[in-house]
Amino acid sequence: MYVNGKEISVQNKISLYEFLNKEGYEIQRVAVEKNGNIVPRKSYETEVLSDKDKLEIVCFVGGG
Amino acid sequence: MQAQKITESALLARNIPGINEKLKKSGIAIAGLGGLGSNIAVMLARIGVGKLLLVDYDVVEPGNLNRQYYDTTHIGLLKTEALKSQINKINPFVDTEAVAVKIEAGNVLDVFKDYSIVCEAFDDPQYKAILVNALLEAGGKKIIAASGMNGYGSANNIKTKRTLKNLYVCGDSMPAEQDGIGFMAPRVIVCAAHQANMALRLLLNIEEE
Numbered sequence: 222m223y224v225n226g227k228e229i230s231v232q233n234k235i236s237l238y239e240f241l242n243k244e245g246y247e248i249q250r251v252a253v254e255k256n257g258n259i260v261p262r263k264s265y266e267t268e269v270l271s272d273k274d275k276l277e278i279v280c281f282v283g284g285g
Numbered sequence: 286m287q288a289q290k291i292t293e294s295a296l297l298a299r300n301i302p303g304i305n306e307k308l309k310k311s312g313i314a315i316a317g318l319g320g321l322g323s324n325i326a327v328m329l330a331r332i333g334v335g336k337l338l339l340v341d342y343d344v345v346e347p348g349n350l351n352r353q354y355y356d357t358t359h360i361g362l363l364k365t366e367a368l369k370s371q372i373n374k375i376n377p378f379v380d381t382e383a384v385a386v387k388i389e390a391g392n393v394l395d396v397f398k399d400y401s402i403v404c405e406a407f408d409d410p411q412y413k414a415i416l417v418n419a420l421l422e423a424g425g426k427k428i429i430a431a432s433g434m435n436g437y438g439s440a441n442n443i444k445t446k447r448t449l450k451n452l453y454v455c456g457d458s459m460p461a462e463q464d465g466i467g468f469m470a471p472r473v474i475v476c477a478a479h480q481a482n483m484a485l486r487l488l489l490n491i492e493e494e
Contacts, residue, residue: 249411252452259451277448283413284408284468285321
């Protein structure tokens with residue numbers, strides 16, 4: 222699987238929610254595109270990842 | 286001394302030729318009117334963007350003045366009203382629409398329904414994510430967000446990147462641990478200028494960055 226352009230191996234059948242948690246992302250601060258489409262926030266737990274997927278993850282930092 | 290008549294074309298005389306009509310017909314929404322949003326709005330007003338939607342529920346406080354486009358006479362006023370007054374003094378030909386509500390997942394689509402380009406200029410990263418996700422899920426909009434502009438590190442580290450199909454993010458890409466150092470006018474305004482310039486480029490149909 223590619224995450225933000227970097228190749229990483231992914232555990233079979235892992236959900237996006239589990240993946241983000243495992244990688245240390247703060248779920249409440251991210252937006253995620255899978256294969257070019259935005260993943261709705263309510264679908265993180267049901268969105269299953271596979272080796273062929275390309276993820277783009279944006280994680281926001283505070284301040285403005 | 287004779288007072289000079291202020292016309293819209295005189296105000297915009299130094300703009301790049303040939304784009305004023307297009308900008309006049311355009312609109313940009315700005316979500317959050319703090320250090321980023323107040324400066325973005327003023328820049329877009331200066332170049333003659335026809336319509337600006339200004340969204341913020343907060344009032345001006347003394348601690349805002351180190352980086353936000355307000356002055357001491359605005360303290361205690363709603364930021365929406367203070368900024369409308371500032372913009373009216375800079376370019377009275379801009380149509381400003383002010384909405385003083387707190388943005389939540391449930392009202393995002395209604396508040397921003399008439400705008401296809403939205404500048405995200407919130408402070409709280411969770412609200413940044415709420416706004417960006419709701420707009421991207423709805424589709425049909427381009428968002429210019431900000432992430433990472435605190436402190437006084439090199440201004441050269443602040444960049445505009447197209448991170449998702451319809452999302453541009455301006456900032457220094459530093460991790461969250463850098464939070465809390467404090468926010469200073471120069472880097473915040475550099476970041477706001479990145480957002481305003483990307484908004485201008487999108488209005489002129491320039492997509493990539």
